[in-house]
Amino acid sequence: MTERETTRLIAWSHEMRRVHARLREALRVTREAVERGESAERPARELLLICHGFCSALDAHHTGEDRTLFPAIAAAHPDLAPVLRKLEQDHSMIGHLLGGLEAAAGSRSSPEVLASHLEGIAAIMESHFRYEERQLLTVLESLDLEADPGEALGTL
Template identity: 70%
Template sequence: MTERETTRLVAWSRELRQVHARLREALDLIRGAVADGRAGDPATRELLLFCHGFCTALDGHHRGEDRTLFPAIEAAHPELGPVLRKLTQDHSMIAHLLGGLQAAVGRAAPVAELDRHLEGVAAIMESHFRYEERQLLGVLATLALDAPPEEVLGPL
């Protein structure tokens, strides 16, 4: 195995952790905007922009995993099929929660309601990320997948 091939293999594990870290940071920004009361200011588009960007990034990340990463993992490790199905099911649940959050932001819901939506997204997202990392980081360190990172892990 060449140094370039080894670097590419190890990079999938590192890339996934970096994407998760950026998504966690984005969610923290949104929660900060709500906590600071900026969500209730009709003149402020900041929360709407944060939410749209975060929701788009998280959805894109999950679509990339469902479309490219998970099939590659399952081809190389069929025994992980049940894990991948659970992760895909999580993606669907998170997409539903994001839809609720976007609707609440779009109608300028009260801060308490926005906070409940964000709390739900944060709880499921964190649980999902931790499970995914426990189950897949070792596999990703050896996965031979020749694809652009943004196709596999989303446009982050």
């Protein structure tokens, strides 16, 4: 294997870490927007945009993993099927929670309600990211995957 090929393979694990860091930052920004105390009668346009942007980014990340990254891992490492199933179940649960956040933001819910939605998402998202990183980063360093990182890990 050439140095360029090795660098490309290791780049997948670094890219996953970068995507997770950007999503954590997007969650932080979203929480801060809620904490600024937008009124229940008329949520700020900024808050709606931030919530929608965060939800879209996290959903795109999980969709990319489910469609591109996880099938490649499953083909190369069939023994990881239970891990991938758990991660996909997490994706489904997080998707459901994101839908609840978007509905709450769109229906002018109070900052307390929005904060509650974000707290649930944050807890599962962080647990999911840590598990995914523990289980997959080493695998990604040896995965031979010819795909665009934006397609495989979501565009951020």
